[in-house]
Amino acid sequence: MSKYIIVAETGADIPAEIVNKYGIKIVPMHVSFGTETKDDMTFPVSDIFDYYHKTGTLPKTAGSTPGDFEIVFDEIHEQYPDKHILHLAYSAITTCSYQSAVIAADGLDYITSIDTKCVSAGQAFLVLTVAEWLEKNPDAPLDVVIETVNDLINRIHMGFIPGDLVYLKAGGRVSNAAYMGAKILNLSPVIEIVDGKLMSAKKYRGSIMTSGIKLIKEFSETHHLMKDRAIFVYSGDMNPALKEKAENTAKECGFESCMWIQAGCVVSTHSGPGAFGIIGFSEK
Incomplete structure (x- = not known):
């Protein structure tokens, strides 16, 4: 013990x-x-x-x-x-x-x-x-x-796509102009945790399904994540289609297993329902 x-x-x-x-x-x-x-x-x-x-x-x-x-x-x-x-x-x-x-x-x-x-x-x-x-x-x-x-x-890295930008706008984390632009252009910002801060890293165009799969592939490659397990986070109700697609994509990327964690009240207040993200450790 x-x-x-x-x-x-x-x-x-x-x-x-x-x-x-x-x-x-x-x-x-x-x-x-x-x-x-x-x-x-x-x-x-x-x-x-x-x-x-x-x-x-x-x-x-x-x-x-x-x-x-x-x-x-x-x-x-x-x-x-x-x-x-x-x-x-x-x-x-x-x-x-x-x-x-x-x-x-x-x-x-x-x-x-x-x-x-x-x-x-x-x-x-x-x-x-x-x-x-x-x-x-x-x-x-x-x-x-x-x-x-x-x-x-x-060595730890976390990136997620908010489920509804209106929550970030209401919390003062994005401007109204940025919010409207993202809605019109169908853009999904990727938020990364960098030295403890929540930072907007890049934007994907398309649905949470399309953007989420891009996130898995690019985030794991960019940060050279260890492949023993992929850790996924989601807020609100689980999207079964996204879950299946994410796990298949993780397998294609070489991850040995997947683990899902539901975001709680504190983070969900800012991310809104439907958020999706990936966490992992970079290789030594």
Whole structure:
């Protein structure tokens, strides 16, 4: 058994089976619907879309507070006093969660927080990979663990196509002119996570099906992704046709297996329903 316990935020969208298998502890992020604030993942993602449809206003997302982390850190330390807490944080540029964890852990030498510079399924895949590594190296020294995590952070890549640009426009992430131009020309922007920031990388013309397949081929080649498994992320309901086509395309590109992660409330607030993306590690 590993001497480490991994902690991540709900915004990592880590599937429940992975959380349970590796004993990962989850800290809530938050979503506000007008004057009502709820803990992330305590309600269905469809509530985000329904709220925007009814009000024309996006819910607001917020990171975990120092108090949120204190509760989880204290519970872990009380139950496992000899274990080291490894917090693999949601991108510090996009939210306050990492800084909140640092505040909560002030003066506690049994807690290490690392900014993964990832969000959603990117963070989930990094957490899963670290958990698998710790299972094989349960007694690894902390400096080796940190070195391993940082190597993975430097090699992970995530790109996705938003499902509905109106969500990015409503959130102030694209201008009205850019939104209208994309709609008229049937363009789909590719958003990449670069050093923790969400950056518009390029645009594809065509449907999410056409653009998604282009993304798999070009993204995996451009970033020289490892081919042991393709990680796909989607928001809202799964498109069966896209799922089948994506998995066939991944196989054609040389990927040995595929794993699907559903985007949670935090990222879906900005991507809208129908988003699709790919995550992977570049080869060493």
